[in-house]
Amino acid sequence: MGIFSKPSFTSEKKRDVPEGLWQKCPSCSEVIHNLELIQNLLVCPKCQHHFNLAAGERILQLADPNSFTEHDADLISVDTLKFTGMASYIDRLKSYQKKTGLKDAVITGECKIHEHPVAIAVMDFSFIAATMGSVVGEKIARIIEHATRQRIPVIILSASGGARMYEGVLSLMQMAKTCGALALHSKARLPYISILTHPTTGGVSASFATVGDIIIAEPKAMVGFAGPRVIRETTHQDLPAGFQTSEFLEEHGLVDMIVARKQLRDTLGQLLSYIAPAR
Amino acid sequence: MKLQPLEFEKPIVELEEKLADLKRHSRANDINFDSEVQRMEGKIEETKRQIYENLTPWERVQIARHPARPYTLDYLQLSFSDFVELHGDRLFADDRAMPGGMAMLGGVKCVAIGHQKGRELKENIKRNFGCANPEGYRKALRLMRLAEKFGMPFVSLIDTPGAYPGIGSEERHISEAIAVNLREMMVLRVPTVAVVIGEGGSGGALGIGVADRVLMLENAYYSVISPEGCAAILWKHRKHAPEAAKALKLTASDLLSLGVIDEVVSEPQGGAHQNHSAAIENLKQAVARNLRELAKVPVEQLLTERYEKFRRIGEFGGG
Numbered sequence: 001m002g003i004f005s006k007p008s009f010t011s012e013k014k015r016d017v018p019e020g021l022w023q024k025c026p027s028c029s030e031v032i033h034n035l036e037l038i039q040n041l042l043v044c045p046k047c048q049h050h051f052n053l054a055a056g057e058r059i060l061q062l063a064d065p066n067s068f069t070e071h072d073a074d075l076i077s078v079d080t081l082k083f084t085g086m087a088s089y090i091d092r093l094k095s096y097q098k099k100t101g102l103k104d105a106v107i108t109g110e111c112k113i114h115e116h117p118v119a120i121a122v123m124d125f126s127f128i129a130a131t132m133g134s135v136v137g138e139k140i141a142r143i144i145e146h147a148t149r150q151r152i153p154v155i156i157l158s159a160s161g162g163a164r165m166y167e168g169v170l171s172l173m174q175m176a177k178t179c180g181a182l183a184l185h186s187k188a189r190l191p192y193i194s195i196l197t198h199p200t201t202g203g204v205s206a207s208f209a210t211v212g213d214i215i216i217a218e219p220k221a222m223v224g225f226a227g228p229r230v231i232r233e234t235t236h237q238d239l240p241a242g243f244q245t246s247e248f249l250e251e252h253g254l255v256d257m258i259v260a261r262k263q264l265r266d267t268l269g270q271l272l273s274y275i276a277p278a279r
Numbered sequence: 280m281k282l283q284p285l286e287f288e289k290p291i292v293e294l295e296e297k298l299a300d301l302k303r304h305s306r307a308n309d310i311n312f313d314s315e316v317q318r319m320e321g322k323i324e325e326t327k328r329q330i331y332e333n334l335t336p337w338e339r340v341q342i343a344r345h346p347a348r349p350y351t352l353d354y355l356q357l358s359f360s361d362f363v364e365l366h367g368d369r370l371f372a373d374d375r376a377m378p379g380g381m382a383m384l385g386g387v388k389c390v391a392i393g394h395q396k397g398r399e400l401k402e403n404i405k406r407n408f409g410c411a412n413p414e415g416y417r418k419a420l421r422l423m424r425l426a427e428k429f430g431m432p433f434v435s436l437i438d439t440p441g442a443y444p445g446i447g448s449e450e451r452h453i454s455e456a457i458a459v460n461l462r463e464m465m466v467l468r469v470p471t472v473a474v475v476i477g478e479g480g481s482g483g484a485l486g487i488g489v490a491d492r493v494l495m496l497e498n499a500y501y502s503v504i505s506p507e508g509c510a511a512i513l514w515k516h517r518k519h520a521p522e523a524a525k526a527l528k529l530t531a532s533d534l535l536s537l538g539v540i541d542e543v544v545s546e547p548q549g550g551a552h553q554n555h556s557a558a559i560e561n562l563k564q565a566v567a568r569n570l571r572e573l574a575k576v577p578v579e580q581l582l583t584e585r586y587e588k589f590r591r592i593g594e595f596g597g598g
Binding site for chain 1: 442443444445446448449450451452453454455457458459461462463465466481482485486488489501502503504509512513514515522523526527528529534537539586589590592593594595596597598
């Protein structure tokens with residue numbers, strides 16, 4: 001062994017991280033004990049990187065204890081177009097259902113936040129990149145319509161890779177469907193708070209995610225319509241630093257505020273105290 | 280403009296060349312080939328029928344993108360009359376990729392807007408290849424408001440590969456510009472007709488596409504993603520675009536059966552580019568008829584039916 005060869009035990013990359021006990025922060029490489037990470041709401045204590053959060057977790061963090069009732073939990077995607085690419089749509093759905101324990105990419109329902117009753121929809125990025133197909137569109141449209149009937153606010157936490165290609169133009173039309181439901185909710189003078197989490201892109205960013213009366217972004221979330229690679233290849237330009245981050249959006253006046261996960265529940269409570277309909 | 284034949288049209292071109300040869304030969308040598316000529320002409324007709332009646336989705340995509348196809352301004356100037364162009368979104372710029380204004384159609388005063396492509400490089404640069412920036416969608420919204428204020432129906436012509444993926448486009452919030460249109464078109468208190476005349480590219484198309492009646496030209500396509508883009512992601516290579524085009528169900532007849540569009544507008548044989556005046560007349564008749572029908576519907580009913588139509592789209596199981 002030569003004197004200049006690298007001793008392997010200093011290489012951080014090769015260090016064995018026991019599965020399920022420690023997590024490595026993808027942003028600053030800090031190795032964090034799971035318990036600490038969970039206590040910190042899946043935010044890196046060192047660099048404040050916000051890890052992706054399962055939809056169920058988010059609801060637990062935001063809702064008043066035991067106040068959440070799920071709606072339309074049984075809706076499942078079907079392969080209307082009989083889509084067969086490298087893998088069939090049905091196979092993909094099955095594998096994600098098994099992997100995540102979810103039926104599709106959004107959980108919707110009713111809960112209370114600081115005692116304000118609200119309709120809530122939370123997208124889960126771990127299910128086919130939380131792409132929007134018929135089920136996501138339908139569940140979101142239904143919960144908005146429910147909110148309009150009950151005269152309660154709508155809160156949607158978005159995270160999405162965009163439209164679900166496997167459902168072709170049917171997925172595109174969910175953009176019109178969800179925005180239409182929001183139009184009627186808005187006409188009824190009811191508030192809609194949109195929360196953008198990492199990442200919110202494509203057809204979801206170009207529909208319900210960006211028409212909130214108030215728009216909140218999680219720190220450092222990637223939010224944009226087109227992907228950065230597509231933009232670079234189309235324009236042959238270098239992208240500005242921080243392009244398509246929450247901070248970039250705030251600087252350009254496109255979101256109302258950036259709120260860290262720990263403050264989100266209280267911020268929502270405060271906002272609702274201003275704009276939720278009096279009961 | 281001499282039409283460049285598409286790949287699948289080569290058999291027709293070859294036969295036409297043979298026919299021309301034959302005629303030339305006949306003239307030069309003063310021989311009567313009439314029966315030959317007639318036979319050849321019959322064969323050409325039959326070949327055309329064979330090809331054009333059995334177009335694959337990918338072949339239709341190529342027709343939809345044909346540079347000689349009538350574009351928005353051709354329709355605005357010829358299907359419509361007395362077109363007055365109105366510029367700008369009053370906020371940032373005038374988007375040349377989306378001209379619009381007021382025009383007459385079948386005796387009805389309308390507000391109309393659409394995506395505009397260019398036929399050659401210089402014009403394409405001006406028109407940004409039919410890819411609108413946020414300004415285009417905000418101009419469309421301004422014109423919708425104008426239509427609503429003065430009680431004129433709103434007509435949109437869709438022909439875009441997609442909204443422009445650029446730095447400025449993101450900085451000025453293309454997502455929001457499209458999303459606001461989706462919301463506002465749903466509650467616009469005048470009759471609305473949208474026609475996909477060429478490419479219906481994803482959110483950029485839908486951004487002016489929420490309407491009481493959505494029409495689509497026979498060879499136009501309307502899709503959540505381009506066949507090439509879909510192939511690159513799901514087949515790992517763009518060369519699989521023909522398969523992707525088939526899988527995406529993006530043709531007018533597919534979308535009619537899925538309930539995404541309301542009517543297919545027929546095109547002259549071989550596509551709208553083969554006969555501009557026929558294409559222009561077809562669009563005029565179809566839009567005028569739809570406007571006449573919508574004019575009879577009370578506005579509240581119009582809004583309910585518009586909402587329900589889009590509300591129904593999508594398929595799922597359970598609940």
